Amino acid sequence: MTVSSEPLALEVLPFPEKGKPSGFSGLVGQFAVEDSLSDLQIRVGDSVTLTLRLAGNGNVNRLPDLKMPSLEHLKIYADEPVFQTRAGADGLTGSKTMKWALVPDVEGRYTIPPFTIHYFDPKAEAYETQRTQSLVLKVLPGEKETLVTTPQGEKSKETAPLAKQEVKEIGHDILPIYTSTSGLKADGWFSPKAMGPGNPLCWAILMAPFLVLGMVFLGLRLNRKSDQTLYAQRARKAAQVFLKECRGDQKDANSLMIAVRDYMNDRFQLSLGALTPADVSKLLMAQGVSPDTAGSLRDVLGDLEGRIYTGGEATCGSASRDILEIIKKIEKELR
Numbered sequence: 111m112t113v114s115s116e117p118l119a120l121e122v123l124p125f126p127e128k129g130k131p132s133g134f135s136g137l138v139g140q141f142a143v144e145d146s147l148s149d150l151q152i153r154v155g156d157s158v159t160l161t162l163r164l165a166g167n168g169n170v171n172r173l174p175d176l177k178m179p180s181l182e183h184l185k186i187y188a189d190e191p192v193f194q195t196r197a198g199a200d201g202l203t204g205s206k207t208m209k210w211a212l213v214p215d216v217e218g219r220y221t222i223p224p225f226t227i228h229y230f231d232p233k234a235e236a237y238e239t240q241r242t243q244s245l246v247l248k249v250l251p252g253e254k255e256t257l258v259t260t261p262q263g264e265k266s267k268e269t270a271p272l273a274k275q276e277v278k279e280i281g282h283d284i285l286p287i288y289t290s291t292s293g294l295k296a297d298g299w300f301s302p303k304a305m306g307p308g309n310p311l312c313w314a315i316l317m318a319p320f321l322v323l324g325m326v327f328l329g330l331r332l333n334r335k336s337d338q339t340l341y342a343q344r345a346r347k348a349a350q351v352f353l354k355e356c357r358g359d360q361k362d363a364n365s366l367m368i369a370v371r372d373y374m375n376d377r378f379q380l381s382l383g384a385l386t387p388a389d390v391s392k393l394l395m396a397q398g399v400s401p402d403t404a405g406s407l408r409d410v411l412g413d414l415e416g417r418i419y420t421g422g423e424a425t426c427g428s429a430s431r432d433i434l435e436i437i438k439k440i441e442k443e444l445r
Contacts, residue, residue: 125230129237137229139168139201145225145242154217154252155384157419160210161241162225170195170204176225183216187419211419214249221246348376349441353434361430363417370411370433387411399443407436 125134143166148159164173173193178186188210195204214220222245233236260417291294352373371385382389391408395401410432 112433126235131228131239132239133226134228134230134237135172135174137169137172137174137227139166139170139228139229139234140231140233140238141166141168141227142241143225143227143240145222145245147222148246150246151215151248151250155386156213156252157211157213158247160212160222160245162208163205163226164207165203165205166229167198167201167203168229169305170202170206172378173204173206174227175206176208176227178210179223179359181220181222183214183218184220185213185215187211187213187416189420212247213419214247217251219246219248289383348373349437351376352437356434357431363414363429364434366430367411367414367418368441370407387415394440397444399440403436403443404437407433407440410436 125136143164145160145162148161148421152158152252160178162176164176171195173427175191178188180186190210192207193204195202197203212220224242224244226239226241228239230236352369355369361369367385370390371382374380374390375382376392378393380393385393386407390411391404394404394407410429414429
């Protein structure tokens with residue numbers, strides 16, 4: 111015995127042309143969109159996360175990938191969208207979450223424009239539009255750092271201002287006043303008669319200031335020469351230390367950025383706490399490195415910076431090898 115159901119007829123209607131939005135992607139159902147910033151106020155150079163979430167029920171597989179518009183003086187690093195679906199009594203529901211890391215270069219107020227989605231609501235038999243509110247990000251000046259470039263052979267010194275002291279009274283006595291040398295002892299090393307040109311102590315007292323000045327001058331020369339030798343040794347060994355630390359493919363993006371910063375500090379006698387790819391390029395060209403070589407290192411560091419903000423690959427083998435070759439080329443150009 112065979113049992114079968116009655117055939118069913120399915121009629122597929124086209125989308126109505128009346129009122130059809132220009133950016134319609136074929137999304138059908140009921141949907142909502144919302145956006146948010148992880149922080150509404152940051153400093154120059156810090157990062158903030160912009161999160162956009164699309165959710166609803168319908169043909170959620172057609173949820174579009176919305177793009178973050180470019181803004182002047184704002185670096186944008188996109189993360190991979192997260193897509194989730196679930197089948198229920200009302201059909202297929204789901205959501206798509208998109209995130210961007212935003213890094214401002216200049217202080218001021220940045221307006222994030224609204225995001226828009228269009229969909230067709232079969233219950234209302236009409237096109238609907240959902241739009242987020244504009245977000246405003248306030249960027250404060252970055253924390254100032256004193257970056258001192260010490261020329262080779264010199265040592266930067268800061269003289270602290272002398273603190274004022276109160277005048278202290280130590281006594282009321284007045285020493286006796288002598289009107290002649292008769293009151294002084296007539297004999298001995300310090301007598302007026304003994305303190306003549308033939309007294310060795312007299313010559314010692316006269317020569318003592320010149321001896322002290324000579325010793326101070328000699329000490330300063332030796333100290334300066336020692337500083338020059340130390341700086342020269344650090345500069346010569348900077349590349350060797352970097353090549354030794356970064357040999358292999360196990361370095362992550364953040365470790366490579368720190369290694370490049372340490373190399374720049376040792377090679378050019380700097381004391382910088384942080385370096386951007388643009389800073390590295392400018393410093394190298396100021397030291398006589400060709401623009402092509404400096405630009406190559408800037409591009410590789412820019413890629414590493416993007417991996418840090420977006421949580422890219424854990425290891426950066428190819429980037430590590432590229433940086434090693436560029437450092438070798440820099441050393442050749444600096445000779």
